[in-house]
Amino acid sequence: MVLLKSVNKMVKTMELKPFKKESVMPLPVAFISTVSKEGVRNIAPYGCVMPVLRPLDLICIATAKRRDTLDNIRETGEFVVNLAGADFADKVIPTAKAIPADQDEFEFAGLEEKPSKKISAPGIKGSYAWMECELFKLYEEASYILIMGKVVHLEVEDEVYDETGLCNVDKARPLMMMGADDGMHFCTVEELGKFEPFSAMFPQGKDPLAKMYRENDST
Numbered sequence: 001m002v003l004l005k006s007v008n009k010m011v012k013t014m015e016l017k018p019f020k021k022e023s024v025m026p027l028p029v030a031f032i033s034t035v036s037k038e039g040v041r042n043i044a045p046y047g048c049v050m051p052v053l054r055p056l057d058l059i060c061i062a063t064a065k066r067r068d069t070l071d072n073i074r075e076t077g078e079f080v081v082n083l084a085g086a087d088f089a090d091k092v093i094p095t096a097k098a099i100p101a102d103q104d105e106f107e108f109a110g111l112e113e114k115p116s117k118k119i120s121a122p123g124i125k126g127s128y129a130w131m132e133c134e135l136f137k138l139y140e141e142a143s144y145i146l147i148m149g150k151v152v153h154l155e156v157e158d159e160v161y162d163e164t165g166l167c168n169v170d171k172a173r174p175l176m177m178m179g180a181d182d183g184m185h186f187c188t189v190e191e192l193g194k195f196e197p198f199s200a201m202f203p204q205g206k207d208p209l210a211k212m213y214r215e216n217d218s219t
């Protein structure tokens, strides 16, 4: 334990092993759906999922090397990042189990498919948003691979999305998790009711990307 001086009070801190980073950083739980070249449907939950900079259409996923998801993405170049609500917490373990690659994981987990618009791999019905992705690049390292996907179609459930482009987290209740020493605790996020415009970050008070957001989304 170390004592750290905060603004007005003394705060006790604890040093953790660096690998325990997920114990202090909540992760989104995204369900990645893919299809093998033989046509077998697969689903796996992924927490290491990160959008790459506003306003790029890229998403980055860190994957271990032995994953049917990775094999399918290599083979077909396609995947869907399904964002689901807290009610999908019960689907995490059924989709995370290592079952044979020739077994259909939609059936195994009791999930239905939502046909995709731009790619062959289907999304998962009941999610609140779907990113249909095409493989952009793989960054290979000894023990992991970063999958870079280009989002070719993005869709969101009407009910959770408003006219200001805000996804209402109180309605969507995005499924997230915190790692602990013995497992995963599932959680969601809450709206704080505090808003700042992007423009507030820029010296002239103008968001250089504002025009892109003004262009209409389609229904």
Ligand SMILES: Cc1cc2nc3c(=O)[nH]c(=O)nc-3n(C[C@H](O)[C@H](O)[C@H](O)COP(=O)(O)O)c2cc1C
Pocket: 029, 042, 043, 044, 045, 046, 047, 048, 049, 062, 063, 064, 066, 067, 068, 069, 070, 092, 093, 095, 096, 097, 098, 099, 177, 184
């Ligand atoms: C909440 C959660 C998050 C996970 N996140 C990742 C991740 O980011 N990367 C990864 O390689 N595996 C992750 N896994 C493990 C895979 O989901 C698991 O190994 C799964 O069986 C892989 O399925 P597949 O072989 O069908 O692709 C996660 C598991 C859980 C339960």
